Amino acid sequence: MADNPLLSPSTLPYGLPDYAAIRPEHYLPAFEQAFGDHKAEVSRITVVRSMPTFENTLVPLEESGRLLGDVARTFYTVSSADATDEIQSIEEQLAPLMSAHQDSIQLDSALFWRIKTLHDQLDELELDAEQRYLVERHFTEMSHAGAGLDDEAKARLTELNQRLSTLTTQFEKNLLADTNDLAVVFDDAAELDGLSEGELSAAAQAAADRGLEGKWVVTLTLFTGHPYLSSLTDRASRERLLTASRSRGSRGNDHDNRDTLREIVRLRAERAALLGYDSHAAYITSDETAGSPAAVHSLLRELAVPAARNAAREQAKLQAIVDAAPDPFPIAAHDWAFYTEKVRAAEYDLDRAALRPWFEAERVLQDGVFRAATDLYGITFTERHDLQGYHADNRVFEVHNADGSELGLYVLDLYTRDTKRGGAWMNSIVLQSRLRGTAPIVVNNLNVPKPAAGRPTLLSLDEVTTLFHEFGHALHGLFATVTYPHFAGTNVFRDFVEFPSQVNEMWIYWPEILASYARHIDTDEPLPAEVVEKLHASEAFNQGFATSEYLAAAWLDQAWHSLTEDEAAADIDVASFEAAALADIGLDNPAVPTRYSSTYFAHVFSGGYSAGYYSYIWSEVLDADTVEWFRENGGLRRENGDRFRGRLLGVGGSKDPLEAYRDFRGRDAVIQPLLERRGLAD
Numbered sequence: 001m002a003d004n005p006l007l008s009p010s011t012l013p014y015g016l017p018d019y020a021a022i023r024p025e026h027y028l029p030a031f032e033q034a035f036g037d038h039k040a041e042v043s044r045i046t047v048v049r050s051m052p053t054f055e056n057t058l059v060p061l062e063e064s065g066r067l068l069g070d071v072a073r074t075f076y077t078v079s080s081a082d083a084t085d086e087i088q089s090i091e092e093q094l095a096p097l098m099s100a101h102q103d104s105i106q107l108d109s110a111l112f113w114r115i116k117t118l119h120d121q122l123d124e125l126e127l128d129a130e131q132r133y134l135v136e137r138h139f140t141e142m143s144h145a146g147a148g149l150d151d152e153a154k155a156r157l158t159e160l161n162q163r164l165s166t167l168t169t170q171f172e173k174n175l176l177a178d179t180n181d182l183a184v185v186f187d188d189a190a191e192l193d194g195l196s197e198g199e200l201s202a203a204a205q206a207a208a209d210r211g212l213e214g215k216w217v218v219t220l221t222l223f224t225g226h227p228y229l230s231s232l233t234d235r236a237s238r239e240r241l242l243t244a245s246r247s248r249g250s251r252g253n254d255h256d257n258r259d260t261l262r263e264i265v266r267l268r269a270e271r272a273a274l275l276g277y278d279s280h281a282a283y284i285t286s287d288e289t290a291g292s293p294a295a296v297h298s299l300l301r302e303l304a305v306p307a308a309r310n311a312a313r314e315q316a317k318l319q320a321i322v323d324a325a326p327d328p329f330p331i332a333a334h335d336w337a338f339y340t341e342k343v344r345a346a347e348y349d350l351d352r353a354a355l356r357p358w359f360e361a362e363r364v365l366q367d368g369v370f371r372a373a374t375d376l377y378g379i380t381f382t383e384r385h386d387l388q389g390y391h392a393d394n395r396v397f398e399v400h401n402a403d404g405s406e407l408g409l410y411v412l413d414l415y416t417r418d419t420k421r422g423g424a425w426m427n428s429i430v431l432q433s434r435l436r437g438t439a440p441i442v443v444n445n446l447n448v449p450k451p452a453a454g455r456p457t458l459l460s461l462d463e464v465t466t467l468f469h470e471f472g473h474a475l476h477g478l479f480a481t482v483t484y485p486h487f488a489g490t491n492v493f494r495d496f497v498e499f500p501s502q503v504n505e506m507w508i509y510w511p512e513i514l515a516s517y518a519r520h521i522d523t524d525e526p527l528p529a530e531v532v533e534k535l536h537a538s539e540a541f542n543q544g545f546a547t548s549e550y551l552a553a554a555w556l557d558q559a560w561h562s563l564t565e566d567e568a569a570a571d572i573d574v575a576s577f578e579a580a581a582l583a584d585i586g587l588d589n590p591a592v593p594t595r596y597s598s599t600y601f602a603h604v605f606s607g608g609y610s611a612g613y614y615s616y617i618w619s620e621v622l623d624a625d626t627v628e629w630f631r632e633n634g635g636l637r638r639e640n641g642d643r644f645r646g647r648l649l650g651v652g653g654s655k656d657p658l659e660a661y662r663d664f665r666g667r668d669a670v671i672q673p674l675l676e677r678r679g680l681a682d
């Protein structure tokens with residue numbers, strides 16, 4: 001215990017955990033200690049005999065649980081990005097313990113009484129705006145968690161939460177295992193015709209890593225689709241890849257997720273009923289900016305009609321190409337991306353796969369992502385080779401403000417590995433807080449295939465977009481200037497959190513930024529002007545498909561989570577349920593599959609997006625409206641960046657987000673820019 005590095009504050013800069021010294025066996029004892037400390041800290045608040053005040057209740061509450069937060073962020077960073085068998089087994093053991101602990105705090109009657117007492121007299125207390133909002137949020141969150149229920153209901157709630165945490169961990173574990181098992185092995189390079197040399201060498205390397213020298217292995221992404229579907233010329237290879245992707249979690253083997261997700265749905269519906277809501281979706285949206293499932297459903301239905309119509313138009317064009325060839329066939333889902341590239345080439349004379357040499361990863365990072373942030377916010381980045389993260393592939397950068405003051409650390413983990421979950425994300429290792437005197441450490445994870453040794457990493461345009469997007473979340477975390485850790489950085493409503501990251505994507509095509517990062521790997525030539533023009537011209541291209549596949553997934557999430565307790569108790573066949581839900585909203589075109597099917601929909605069955613996958617399009621309303629504002633005001637300028645940072649990014653969760661938005665924009669957001677961007681306007 002004495003030499004457990006998790007139990008003493010890190011002496012590294014910014015409190016970066018000393019990952020080199022941490023061994024897996026340190027985690028569980030550290031969590032145990034941290035649970036105990038946190039409980040003791042909270043009981044010191046509740047044993048106070050004097051009436052509750054902000055100082056004797058909220059301040060110590062915000063200071064409590066510090067060790068637990070530190071240990072948890074240290075651990076979950078690793079369990080998402082480098083989950084060895086040992087780490088996975090710790091995560092499984094931890095899930096119910098963590099859930100029980102959280103409940104013991106969130107459902108603590110004595111603590112709730114103190115907060116409710118403060119909340120009842122909110123207008124009489126002399127509090128500043130952030131303090132006032134802190135009381136409101138703690139009161140709302142504890143009520144939402146069930147702190148006002150009687151003891152019997154609380155006991156059942158705790159059981160449900162623990163079982164759910166085990167199930168969601170199980171879902172993710174199954175998915176990771178099935179994704180690895182289903183990586184597609186090709187015996188002959190001819191089957192992979194169409195891939196670039198770099199992609200082929202990555203596939204050969206992936207095969208070698210699995211002991212399959214002389215073969216090629218294509219690993220799956222989290223999405224239904226796969227980036228290689230757009231370039232593989234062999235129709236059978238495309239079909240194999242898509243079929244493997246779509247079968248994840250539903251093959252009747254040990255990794256089958258169907259029973260797991262049905263139980264998750266059933267227990268979430270039961271929990272919602274216990275808390276007084278008709279469904280899990282009603283429960284979740286009640287504490288989001290959306291407010292109700294009806295508001296969400298109405299937006300999704302409104303967008304689904306023009307999206308499906310646009311997808312059908314796109315499909316007709318793809319079909320025309322196939323029909324003009326010698327052996328026509330009906331366009332299937334695995335053909336969509338491939339023929340879409342043909343249409344793109346014909347209509348815009350644009351070959352996206354050929355753009356990779358202009359998107360060398362280091363250049364994109366330094367001269368694109370970092371450069372845009374420097375121009376907008378004045379911040380600078382210095383790589384700290386003396387600091388290491390949790391994996392040899394991590395890169396650690398120190399971030400400074402324009403005046404030279406220290407802002408925080410940014411950790412980048414670019415490459416895919418079998419121990420990393422799919423997709424891309426940002427998370428925090430340390431939260432900013434004035435109360436605690438801490439500066440932020442944020443991490444970005446992507447799943448870019450690692451090139452063979454000595455070769456450069458050439459990104460696809462999608463990967464460039466992902467990097468800018470995730471970096472937008474990173475900025476949100478880095479720019480926090482809040483007092484209370486409860487509000488730091490990305491601790492905002494789920495249906496608001498994607499907004500800053502989406503806005504950051506606008507700099508990808510911004511002329512100065514593009515000219516700075518999109519340089520040919522061999523010649524240093526910028527992306528030719530006519531290619532840039534074509535990229536602009538083709539921005540709304542294939543948006544019918546992209547919007548439909550996204551909306552389909554968002555609708556599936558709503559469908560599962562809008563079930564009442566009784567409906568969820570029925571014996572539901574997963575495939576039929578999906579089909580019926582997609583038909584209901586008119587997104588059942590077999591050539592346009594949902595972005596995720598239920599059995600591998602990690603966002604909603606193991607991540608934090610249950611009944612919340614709609615958030616991406618919901619916050620895109622704000623994003624598109626904000627992009628307009630930047631354009632109206634001269635774009636990439638320090639004044640603009642400073643306003644966005646000061647009024648929006650920096651406030652984190654410390655005020656009502658829509659109020660922060662009005663502060664920044666001068667009015668509420670309007671939907672028109674989104675409709676135009678996605679080609680959905682009448």
Ligand SMILES: [Zn+2]
Pocket residue numbers: 469470473498501
């Ligand atoms: Zn995001």
